[in-house]
Amino acid sequence: MNAKRLAIILLLNLLGVALFLSWFVPEHHGAWFSIDSAIFLWFNQHMATSHAFALLLAITNYRGFDAVSLLAMGLLYWSYWLRETPQERRRMLAIGICMLLTAVVLNQLGHLLPVKHSSPTLFFEQAYRVSELTGIPAKDASKDSFPGDHGMMLMIFACFMLRYLGKRAFAIALVIVVLFSLPRIMAGAHWFTDVAVGSLSVVLVGLSWWLITPASDVLVNWLWRTLPGKYKPGLPR
Known part of the structure; x- marks a missing residue:
């Protein structure tokens, strides 16, 4: 690993730690609480x-709607899959498995935050609940909402798109992040900072x-070589 990459890693770590501490250290989360409250109350009153x-919020926060976000990510990945050779498709499968494993591990590590x-x-106390207003069993509350799991999964997907598929895929993935993170915040299942501070x-x-x-390439290449099936790297097709 060269010095430039190390510098980027350290800068990103510094930004991540500073972002978290800017929320965690001040009493009652400082200015972040004002931002959180204003966002929630505006949407909560409008919803009522x-x-x-x-x-709309009830539908987009219904558990089954999560399949739509998975479909959006899957379609983006599939659009790149179609352009590849059979051997590269095998590698994309390895990348996908690596991404899923990363999401599981990072989500568990995120919940170790104090x-x-x-x-x-x-x-x-007087907040409106979208499930009560509509009768639809939507996700509109959580006893442990920090960091936002859903937002974190979407961000991990976007980062993998940037790393392995390029800037255009990353730009589309960012749109997916925003579109499918917002409903949880708008319905009050998460604070804005659960995603913008915690997940990020x-x-x-x-x-x-x-x-x-x-590190990720090591796992991807290992999966690429060892997964069962055709088109293993280095073998006749």
Whole structure:
């Protein structure tokens, strides 16, 4: 690993730690709490006065709707898969497995942070719950919402797109991150900072060491060689 890559890793780690501490250290989270409260209360009041908006949030926060975000990520990955040779498709399968394993491990590590707090719908006593307003069993509350699991998974996907598929795939993945992270925040299942601070800080620190160093390539290449099936690297097709 060269000095430039190490400098980038250290900078990303510094940004991640600074972002987390800017929220964690101040009493009652400082200015972040004002931002969190303003965002939640605006959407919560609007949800209470507009049944159509409440219905939209209920649908996009229904557990089954998570399949739509998976479909969006899958379609983006599939669009690149179609362009590749059979051997490169095998490598993309290895990348996909590496990405899933990374998401599981990083999510578990993220929950080791010394933070546990409830979502805004549980914090504010008079908060409206979209599930109660619509009768749809949507995810609108959590007793431990930091860091945001859903947002973290989406960010990990975006980072893998940048590392292995390029800037265009990353740009599209960022749109997916925003579109599918927002409903949780708008419904009050997560604070804004659960994603913008919690998920992002974990990703900045954890993925920098995994994706900028050769570490992820080691796992991808091992999977590429050892997974069962055709088109193993170095073997006749």
